[in-house]
Amino acid sequence: MKKGSGLKLPADTAPFFRDKALAGRMVAAIAEKAASLAAAGRRANFMEVCGTHTMSIAAAGLRRLLPPPVKMLSGPGCPVCVTSQGDIDRLIELALIGGVTVATFGDMLKVKGSKGLDLQAAREKGADVRVVYSPLDSLEIARTEPSRKVVFIGVGFETTAPVIGGVLVRARAAGLKNFFVAPLFKLVPPALEALLSAGNTEVDGFIMPGHVSAIIGPEPYRFVAEKYKVPCVIAGFEPLDILRGVDALLGQMLSGRPEVDTEYSRVVKAGGNPAALKLMSEVFAPAGASWRAIGKIPGSGLALSRAYSAYDAFAEFGVKEREAPEPKGCICGLVLTGKASPPDCRLFGKACTPSSAVGPCMVSSEGACAAWFKYGG
């Protein structure tokens, strides 16, 4: 956000998207379809892929509104949560290198590495770790403090990557030699392919992420409906968007015609956002990425393109890829793949709470465990 711009806030649109009467009619429509499925002895496990959906569902108390057999499962769509333990270790190693300043979104501070250390603890050991609200702020640090080598932690999906790509374009134009990105970006469609091809039979329908889809458009999900015959809907983040999405998924199940339905058409267009896609293809190149508890998925991440390879923090500082074990007792991996719900974990709410989190799903404000803890099931 531009500082001091006197940005005028738009009129409040929230009441429309939370209209109680409309919500009531949608819940009735959902109940009717759910009853037909139940009568046929079928289940309806729907995965909301995106962490923002997880939070919206919990904050609006939708779980208690949805009739059986509809069950919502969280997916691998919280960027902090899916960052592998080995990659967290690499970030902590980076932060502890002399002369390095790590700039990061706040959520990454408290994710523990395999030795129990997080970036906050690294800071107490003398590392220079700063929280920024925009990646542009990290560029500003590099500009005003030329003696520091500034590393921005590039964690996020197709939504975050173009923003950081834009920052890299500026860094190059400004000729900055002390700015780097630790590229840990993830891509949603390859992760879904990995889930489905591994024979994941838990999911009867996907609520696809709204913001990611605004960038990539609906086409990249087509294989989910066509090859794996699983219904898909791209939904917005207001409670009514999500109810409409659930209704659409039930409709597809009943008709037996899975497709990619775009409910969030006020934001998501065919072909996505061409400017963002072009920028991403210039700055980044597809690469393998490590996902927490899922492992390495080919083509599921973004590395820096040849033209921008000089900005790769891992290459610059010689910090190598590695694997590391999950925290003991933590079932974040099962939660991220829809195989368990947060209260299934014996640490949940006891040894693991937002103020002393064991796993990343409790750390991130978009994590499934944090949502469940804060808002209840």
Place this chain on the structure above:
Amino acid sequence: MPGKSGLKVPAKIALAYGSGGRLTHELVSGLFARAFANKALAELADSAEIKAGRERLAFTTDGYVVSPLFFPGGDIGKLAVCGTVNDLAVKGARPLALSASFIIEEGFDGELLKKAVLSMKAAAAEAGVDIVTGDTKVVDKGKADGLFISTAGVGLIPAGRSLSFSGLRTGDELIVSGPLGDHGVAVMNARNNLGLSGLRSDCAPLNAMLEKALSAGAVRAMRDLTRGGLATSLNEAAAASGLSIELDEEKVPVSPVTANACALLGLDPLYSANEGRAMLFCPPSSSAKVLKALRSHRYGRGAVIAGRVLGKGGDVSLRTAVGGSRLLRMLEGEQLPRIC
């Protein structure tokens, strides 16, 4: 860890221990309340009740470290008076006198100090209370952040008045005195230079408005909603009474500009701080009269009935606008550092 003394204190005091949420509560009950153990303190109310002969006095103190010192709708001086006056008023006390203690950083601008002091004078005049004693300290540059103010206040509790969460009963109605979250969001906007326009703190002395409410009808308990917001205060009420409380999201007043700023910044107005809002619990037979009295005062025009006391439990739940339901917990960790 509890040692021989039974005192519980974390190894290091993280910022979140001052957030007004769950961790603050842990520190206060584990260390201060245990170390100083006495009956007046044990209530952990906004003001302590002490006896002086036949009279009952309310006594309270508060430190103000807000950054920035001046923000739309208020400043550290106005806050220091209103916060303490409000802590007395929600116990049903009529403020008698305040003290003010200043910790000033070496090199602080004299004109700004004057501005803060004049603001205190104006707020005290509005509340109808004098600042009768004080203290001044100047510390080395870097040992404080410009200006910190502490105030304390004493008030007289009229005979027969007894306000406490332990008096809540199933079926009581919850009144919120106006739109929520304005102070926290306005200060955050000013501090981080976020550039959002139209945000304004609700900082105000509430004693006159609450006095009006108390004379209109029966009130069981009141609290001014400061750090941690309505959600945290409701959890304190639920824990203290052992009863569950339900809040209607639809009824909760939030101004459109604060609602939008919260949506933009990822904040929740239910946890955002207020400095001129209160919640009141009334039996159903008096809630309409109390509501009318609140609305007749300029600081209570936006008052509404927003929830109710349920049966045994001690939880707080939110009935969401779309008809769902979920838990409403105490603030975990830090939403807004140093806002009052």
